[in-house]
Amino acid sequence: xxxxxxxxxxxxxxxxxxxxxxxxxxxxxxxxxxxxxxxxxxxxxxxxxxxxxxxxxxxxxxxxxxxxxxxxxxxxxxxxxxxxxxxxxxxxxxxxxxxxxxxxxxxxxxxxxxxxxxxxxxxxxxxxxxxxxxxxxxxxxxxxxxxxxxxxx
Amino acid sequence: xxxxxxxxxxxxxxxxxxxxxxxxxxxxxxxxxxxxxxxxxxxxxxxxxxxxxxxxxxxxxxxxxxxxxxxxxxxxxxxxxxxxxxxxxxxxxxxxxxxxxxxxxxxxxxxxxxxxxxxxxxxxxxxxxxxxxxxxxxxxxxxxxxxxxxxxxxxxxxxxxxxxxxxxxxxxxxxxxxxxxxxxxxxxxxxxxxxxxxxxxxxxxxxxxxxxxxxxxxxxxxxxxxxxxxxxxxxxxxxxxxxxxxxxxxxxxxxxxxxxxxxxxxxxxxxxxxxxxxxxxxxxxxxxxxxxxxxxxxxxxxxxxxxxxxxxxxxxxxxxxxxxxxxxxxxxxxxxxxxxxxxxxxxxxxxxxxxxxxxxxxxxxxxxxxxxxxxxxxxxxxxxxxxxxxxxxxxxxxxxxxxxxxxxxxxxxxxxxxxxxxxxxxxxxxxxxxxxxxxxxxxxxxxxxxxxxxxxxxxxxxxxxxxxxxxxxxxxxxxxxxxxxxxxxxxxxxxxxxxxx
Numbered sequence: 001x002x003x004x005x006x007x008x009x010x011x012x013x014x015x016x017x018x019x020x021x022x023x024x025x026x027x028x029x030x031x032x033x034x035x036x037x038x039x040x041x042x043x044x045x046x047x048x049x050x051x052x053x054x055x056x057x058x059x060x061x062x063x064x065x066x067x068x069x070x071x072x073x074x075x076x077x078x079x080x081x082x083x084x085x086x087x088x089x090x091x092x093x094x095x096x097x098x099x100x101x102x103x104x105x106x107x108x109x110x111x112x113x114x115x116x117x118x119x120x121x122x123x124x125x126x127x128x129x130x131x132x133x134x135x136x137x138x139x140x141x142x143x144x145x146x147x148x149x150x151x152x153x
Numbered sequence: 154x155x156x157x158x159x160x161x162x163x164x165x166x167x168x169x170x171x172x173x174x175x176x177x178x179x180x181x182x183x184x185x186x187x188x189x190x191x192x193x194x195x196x197x198x199x200x201x202x203x204x205x206x207x208x209x210x211x212x213x214x215x216x217x218x219x220x221x222x223x224x225x226x227x228x229x230x231x232x233x234x235x236x237x238x239x240x241x242x243x244x245x246x247x248x249x250x251x252x253x254x255x256x257x258x259x260x261x262x263x264x265x266x267x268x269x270x271x272x273x274x275x276x277x278x279x280x281x282x283x284x285x286x287x288x289x290x291x292x293x294x295x296x297x298x299x300x301x302x303x304x305x306x307x308x309x310x311x312x313x314x315x316x317x318x319x320x321x322x323x324x325x326x327x328x329x330x331x332x333x334x335x336x337x338x339x340x341x342x343x344x345x346x347x348x349x350x351x352x353x354x355x356x357x358x359x360x361x362x363x364x365x366x367x368x369x370x371x372x373x374x375x376x377x378x379x380x381x382x383x384x385x386x387x388x389x390x391x392x393x394x395x396x397x398x399x400x401x402x403x404x405x406x407x408x409x410x411x412x413x414x415x416x417x418x419x420x421x422x423x424x425x426x427x428x429x430x431x432x433x434x435x436x437x438x439x440x441x442x443x444x445x446x447x448x449x450x451x452x453x454x455x456x457x458x459x460x461x462x463x464x465x466x467x468x469x470x471x472x473x474x475x476x477x478x479x480x481x482x483x484x485x486x487x488x489x490x491x492x493x494x495x496x497x498x499x500x501x502x503x504x505x506x507x508x509x510x511x512x513x514x515x516x517x518x519x520x521x522x523x524x525x526x527x528x529x530x531x532x533x534x535x536x537x538x539x540x541x542x543x544x545x546x547x548x549x550x551x552x553x554x555x556x557x558x559x560x561x562x563x564x565x566x567x568x569x570x571x572x573x574x575x576x577x578x579x580x581x582x583x584x585x586x587x588x589x590x591x592x593x594x595x596x597x598x599x600x601x602x603x604x605x606x607x608x609x610x611x612x613x614x615x616x617x618x619x620x621x622x623x624x625x626x627x628x629x630x631x632x633x634x635x636x637x638x639x640x641x642x643x644x645x646x647x648x649x650x651x652x653x654x
Contacts, residue, residue, distance in 0.1 A: 009582050009583050010321070012582055013324065013583075013584050016578075016582065016584075017324045017327075017328070020331065021327075024346070027346055028345065028346070031345060032341070032343075036612035036613075036614060037607060037608060037611050037612030038612075039340075039603070039607065039608075040341065041338035041340070041341045041343045041345055042345075044334060044600040044604075045331065045334045045345060045346075048330050048331045048334070049331060051327050052324060052328060055320060055323055055324040055327060056324065058320055059320055059321065059324065071581055072581065074577075074581065075373065075376065078372075078377060079373050079574065079577060082369055082372055082376075082549065082570075082573065083369075083570045083573060083574060085546075085549060086369065086549065086552075086553060086566060086567075086569065086570040086573065087566075087570050089549075089550070089553040089566060090557070090563045090566030090567050090570070091563070093553070093554075093557060093563060093566070094563055101553075102550055105546070105549065105550060105553065106546040106549075106550060109545065109546040109549050110542065110546050112376050112545075113376065113541075113542035113545070114379055115379070116542070117542075120542065120543055121546070124543055124546060124547060128547055132550070136558075140558075142558050142561075143561055144554075
């Protein structure tokens with residue numbers, strides 16, 4: 001990161017706030033703002049995103065004057081695997097059924113651990129599937145197919 | 154006095170077999186999940202929320218309250234036995250509790266925690282019964298301007314007492330409020346920030362945000378430090394504290410309860426602040442001050458009583474004003490809204506059975522805690538020893554099923570993944586996710602009160618300063634902010650938080 005930034009965490013937080021605030025203003029430009037006495041749908045969001053941009057700017061300015069610690073690196077492997085396993089779970093749940101969704105997501109997320117063991121993952125899949133079948137499908141009656149249409153269920 | 158009739162109604166409600174059962178189930182599940190290292194009360198409640206949606210409002214809130222103090226107590230068990238505090242409020246319990254366990258006095262430490270929690274819980278329940286009704290009555294007179302200012306005060310106070318950068322916390326609050334505007338605007342019916350996605354029309358469910366940021370985000374963070382985890386289990390023997398122990402813990406329990414009850418009511422206070430303050434107070438005034446940190450039983454009794462008292466009295470602003478004083482209460486308010494109850498002072502008059510039933514059930518829950526915990530300690534020890542690499546895929550799966558079941562929506566599962574990433578990035582940037590969640594829960598109410606206040610005042614923003622109660626709250630908020638910004642207090646605050654880590 002450039003040397004004039006003395007607190008990278010503040011700097012990036014500021015940019016993030018500016019980004020969220022700016023995006024909200026941009027997306028909300030068609031919402032009717034109205035006046036204080038009769039607020040339109042755009043009034044409160046505009047107020048908030050405006051303030052958020054101010055806070056963001058203040059963060060950025062502060063990051064140039066006050067020193068801080070560098071940002072520790074992102075743990076990409078757990079991040080990606082946790083996210084991907086959640087997305088896969090969502091994708092499979094309705095289409096391929098609960099069993100497939102559980103198996104795939106547990107296998108994927110287990111890989112994120114440095115102490116991954118296939119045996120433990122397999123055991124977890126079997127036990128958890130039985131538990132979820134009994135609790136969520138039998139007892140609570142959630143509308144999730146056990147085996148979904150993709151697998152001919 | 155009416156109080157007796159009200160409490161009578163509460164006893165009747167709480168002691169019905171149906172509600173007793175859910176209270177027990179809540180305490181049991183809360184403890185079972187709370188003892189798992191790395192799972193605090195927020196994550197536990199977020200994970201178990203969907204389980205309660207099928208119940209009626211009273212039973213579901215009773216169960217959630219049970220989950221909360223179960224999780225709280227479970228966290229202390231873990232802190233004592235393996236020195237892995239699952240939540241910030243049991244960090245201090247670990248200091249002396251774990252030392253006691255290493256000296257072979259784990260049983261006495263656990264019993265002290267249970268007794269302290271029980272006494273504190275009992276007293277705090279009485280405090281709630283005494284103070285909640287008058288407060289609710291005052292609050293019933295509040296107009297929209299007062300409410301808006303009260304929410305501003307609540308959010309500001311939560312930031313002042315929380316740790317980390319004030320500026321970034323304010324940013325997170327604004328972000329939370331902004332996220333709450335997503336969905337259909339109630340007044341005009343127009344869609345805001347929905348990207349024409351039908352699932353976004355009702356806004357984002359707060360379960361998605363809570364589970365994403367506190368469930369998934371937490372898992373990613375834990376995995377990052379995976380190698381540093383060590384589980385050193387101590388054997389539990391000799392559950393009963395000796396007479397000498399009992400004598401030593403009476404004072405700390407009483408002082409802890411008093412301090413905890415007081416701090417619990419403050420916005421932003423709650424369990425964590427309570428246990429830290431009680432521990433430092435006890436360390437200062439105790440005869441055995443030198444023993445602190447080396448296994449002093451007072452060092453377990455005081456913070457454990459304080460955090461339980463604080464956990465319970467934090468229900469007062471939640472039940473009477475509809476203002477969450479900490480993220481757990483934000484989850485409770487979210488649960489109330491999902492159950493179709495508008496949180497606020499009218500809950501007490503419109504839903505007396507729910508209100509009083511919940512208060513009495515807190516005491517019942519504390520009885521369950523003590524009955525459940527001491528004999529079942531063997532089971533909890535087994536749960537603690539489950540390695541994290543087995544645990545987190547299961548937590549993930551439960552989060553997935555839980556979030557899906559709220560609206561039977563796959564879209565929510567994807568959205569949860571997004572909030573998980575956001576939660577992780579926030580933590581990397583040291584932006585606390587808790588104020589964002591609280592702001593999110595209050596967001597739609599705040600907008601509505603702002604709108605109404607300005608409508609009544611014909612668009613004059615001075616209304617917030619002209620009405621005395623509203624002005625007082627805004628002045629308090631400003632004073633709180635000013636205090637943090639003053640260099641002397643700022644240093645003290647940083648010191649206080651540095652001690653915690």
